[in-house]
Amino acid sequence: MSDTSEQEQPQAKEQPRRRQARGERRIAQLLEAAARVFCTTGYTAASTNAIAREAGVSPGTLYQFFPNKEAIAIELGDRLVHDMRETYGEALAPVDPATPLEEAIGSAIDRFITFNTEHPVFFALMHGPDIPGRMAETHDQLHATLIGRIEGLLASLMPGATPADVTRTAHICLGVYKTGLELVLAHEGAERDAYVQEVKDVLIRYLTPLMGDRPGRD
């Protein structure tokens, strides 16, 4: 019971693993291979042997660096979330309340869609239906962070709304974005751009009537 199986013990008993440069390279190699396999087949259908093969490595070597299949997805997910926070800041796309709604929505959508097109695994791991337990935690955490951020933005724009209203609206916005992302990723070139614009329009038209008098409009 209560076995969280973390490698953080006050006693330095659990860290005889001195990693060599070769090992770090292998890990990166394996994670890239895993990303490709997860993208094409999804998490559950991806076999560890397939990941090892994709990385040009034997199954045994894979298990030299990862204790099990789930750990690969977790490490990949953690690195993605880390990259995301590093790229967009800890607060995830902070917005000045004075910016016009169109601009705020536009830049937020652009940021997240860019991130997703550059890291297709992110979508596969986060929105896949067959993600492992610990992965779901990472997802839920990110989800909660985003909802919180959106709530913060909306609260200042929806004067007469209850907290429940704000939360509900935030969930709708995130859901619309999520669906839009799916459609955007399914198209390319000009059509993709057109879909991006549609998603922005949906959100702008949805949110505009909710706001009271806009501060600093002129």
Added chain:
Amino acid sequence: MSDTSEQEQPQAKEQPRRRQARGERRIAQLLEAAARVFCTTGYTAASTNAIAREAGVSPGTLYQFFPNKEAIAIELGDRLVHDMRETYGEALAPVDPATPLEEAIGSAIDRFITFNTEHPVFFALMHGPDIPGRMAETHDQLHATLIGRIEGLLASLMPGATPADVTRTAHICLGVYKTGLELVLAHEGAERDAYVQEVKDVLIRYLTPLMGDRPGRD
């Protein structure tokens, strides 16, 4: 190809299976059990042994009536689509072009959400990421039908739009509905109703500015 797998063959060569009433009952029983298991675990993770157990039947009995696991999902899906068409008509929620937009959207959303709350498997089988090949066909067929219906509705409301614009708008609408459905199913009671209203609002506010002069508004 062109194997519709119906039990209607001119040559009586393929139908030595004279089904007894008991058999039909078992089939219904198995499909109900499969629906429950698919709902809780999804298609891929659902084991045929678990379905048989849920139905209070041995694995062998299951395979007396279904050639393989996929056939269970296909039969279930076909029956759901059949029910849907029977409930809402072949055209799937036809709308009089003279009805106001709010009313048209409202009734369509209500219909589909009701169907989904009454048949939770539908969502699990259609939006699950791990659906089998033939199941995807059923889904794509239904998807195309719905897109076509929405396009028909939008075409008369978007005077100056190209066909590509109409198609894109239709996909956005269906996507918004899909996301909304997810959120609606995740809540209950008054909160669920509130989400239903939000989804309707999103669509109404998205579509209203697209229309030119409304015909028959007087």
Added chain:
DNA sequence: GACAAATGCGAGTGGTCGCTCGCATTCTTG
């Protein structure tokens, strides 16, 4: 009741997959 067909059972089969183990090779460190 007699016979065949339909139904029912559950241990068993073949295949896949996550993961391990023993051993070889390469690197670091003194």
Added chain:
DNA sequence: CAAGAATGCGAGCGACCACTCGCATTTGTC
């Protein structure tokens, strides 16, 4: 260079799963 640690290999183990087979029981028909 020597010793030990880190890395690398791939056959193979155990578990699980879709599916089968031989046989028992029930049902429809004459």
